[in-house]
Amino acid sequence: MKTYREENYLKAIYQLANHDKSKVVSATDIAHWLEIKPPTVLEKLAILVKKDYVTYNKFDGAQLTTSGKEIALNIVRRHRIWETYLYKQLKFSWSEVHEIAEQLEHVNSDKLIDRIYDVIGKPDFDPHGDPIPNKQGKLPKSDRRPLSQSIKGCKCVVLGVSEHSEVFLNYLTDLNIGLNDKLIVEQINAYDDTLKLSTKTKEPILMSSKAAQQILVQCLKPNCGCR
Amino acid sequence: MKTYREENYLKAIYQLANHDKSKVVSATDIAHWLEIKPPTVLEKLAILVKKDYVTYNKFDGAQLTTSGKEIALNIVRRHRIWETYLYKQLKFSWSEVHEIAEQLEHVNSDKLIDRIYDVIGKPDFDPHGDPIPNKQGKLPKSDRRPLSQSIKGCKCVVLGVSEHSEVFLNYLTDLNIGLNDKLIVEQINAYDDTLKLSTKTKEPILMSSKAAQQILVQCLKPNCGCR
DNA sequence: TTTAATTATTAGGTTAACCTAATTTTATTA
DNA sequence: TAATAAAATTAGGTTAACCTAATAATTAAA
Ligand SMILES: [Mn+2]
Ligand SMILES: [Mn+2]
Ligand SMILES: [Mn+2]
Ligand SMILES: [Mn+2]
Numbered sequence: 412m413k414t415y416r417e418e419n420y421l422k423a424i425y426q427l428a429n430h431d432k433s434k435v436v437s438a439t440d441i442a443h444w445l446e447i448k449p450p451t452v453l454e455k456l457a458i459l460v461k462k463d464y465v466t467y468n469k470f471d472g473a474q475l476t477t478s479g480k481e482i483a484l485n486i487v488r489r490h491r492i493w494e495t496y497l498y499k500q501l502k503f504s505w506s507e508v509h510e511i512a513e514q515l516e517h518v519n520s521d522k523l524i525d526r527i528y529d530v531i532g533k534p535d536f537d538p539h540g541d542p543i544p545n546k547q548g549k550l551p552k553s554d555r556r557p558l559s560q561s562i563k564g565c566k567c568v569v570l571g572v573s574e575h576s577e578v579f580l581n582y583l584t585d586l587n588i589g590l591n592d593k594l595i596v597e598q599i600n601a602y603d604d605t606l607k608l609s610t611k612t613k614e615p616i617l618m619s620s621k622a623a624q625q626i627l628v629q630c631l632k633p634n635c636g637c638r
Numbered sequence: 639m640k641t642y643r644e645e646n647y648l649k650a651i652y653q654l655a656n657h658d659k660s661k662v663v664s665a666t667d668i669a670h671w672l673e674i675k676p677p678t679v680l681e682k683l684a685i686l687v688k689k690d691y692v693t694y695n696k697f698d699g700a701q702l703t704t705s706g707k708e709i710a711l712n713i714v715r716r717h718r719i720w721e722t723y724l725y726k727q728l729k730f731s732w733s734e735v736h737e738i739a740e741q742l743e744h745v746n747s748d749k750l751i752d753r754i755y756d757v758i759g760k761p762d763f764d765p766h767g768d769p770i771p772n773k774q775g776k777l778p779k780s781d782r783r784p785l786s787q788s789i790k791g792c793k794c795v796v797l798g799v800s801e802h803s804e805v806f807l808n809y810l811t812d813l814n815i816g817l818n819d820k821l822i823v824e825q826i827n828a829y830d831d832t833l834k835l836s837t838k839t840k841e842p843i844l845m846s847s848k849a850a851q852q853i854l855v856q857c858l859k860p861n862c863g864c865r
Numbered sequence: 866t867t868t869a870a871t872t873a874t875t876a877g878g879t880t881a882a883c884c885t886a887a888t889t890t891t892a893t894t895a
Numbered sequence: 896t897a898a899t900a901a902a903a904t905t906a907g908g909t910t911a912a913c914c915t916a917a918t919a920a921t922t923a924a925a
Contacts, residue, residue, distance in 0.1 A: 518738070
């Protein structure tokens, strides 16, 4: 039996491992992520190890086993399906959906998930451009890179964001930038890498390098020369 | 702070009190309802009393305070709104909705409830004919009585069911009886009170007295003589 | 009205999920 | 490399939510 707490641990390990593939996932990392203290995590890790959802040692940190990954990907699937449903069907903004999906992802009804996934047209990506795993846990792939890697003149399309905070998403909404929007890099400031971008708005907009690092795009012209 | 467990206790007390207004709600009643043991309930009741959600003594049993009733009615509201949403919007049957709503009722987002309540057209009753409390906890009223009280010749409309079990609801579905269906009582067997009913189906149907006691109806003709 | 049966309550125990403080291990830096 | 700082782990404690078994209080029967 898996409680929502257990689901959250497995999801946390999955997300931390995917966020930085080179770094091992320590108990402390998990503790920070879940906003609890390391001893609590150590205690739970021992249980998850015994249940064969996780392996743990100080060199490799926490790693999901096949069955642990299966559960984690299922929760990620539910989360992203709910986000998409809330966004498309119930008209929530892309900055609001995450918090509610954090709760809805733990509702246990495969039929419900199937139903709402049908209603939204079985999409491959959620409102933040994140891939929705299929029932077997396989992720649709898309090649995306940070907007900050664009060179001057690059024409590209926004396929996602790597930061999901409300403040960042609302900032993009204020700039009138959303998923699938086309951008043209008009200028890159040589001193601080601030971008001047043509968007769907009349006037070009300015964007900090910090923000550009969090926006994931794909070039629209092949061999456009971007890194 | 109220956990889903606390919400379930308060809802249980509300439902038990409403199921039989004359009987006091004992800790044992609550224990049966929640499928836990009486000492566990006693323990929790002490906490709910301290939080001023409940009063408890052996003569009056457990009784909700104003703030306890407020929470209970809010959960009932969420439950019935979700049931209606699942039924109308997501095409679940009236026998499936309860179980999923038991989980969804604990999702904490007023905006989500408001949104789905809008989508379903702000109805007053759920798929079982149960009244949906408004935000202030006020219940729309309807006068209904068991079909078993009908006299021969009575023409009435189904406004609800007092039993919510899947087996009973599926039985009604098999009989082709649903909410808002019109029924005419053609015959009442003098020995066992079995009813012969005209319904939307061509052939009249037979229904046991046991089932008729669980169906709530309203006469369509004034002063039709039913009890 | 005693006795027996039932029901309610208290006593005492377990597990999960959290914590702080102490200790041990590992990594830095002088 | 020895000292120091940082990180990981262990020790020990709390609270909530559950339990069973024992006791006390009611209710029903004889
Ligand atoms: Mn999210
Ligand atoms: Mn997302
Ligand atoms: Mn229900
Ligand atoms: Mn209902």
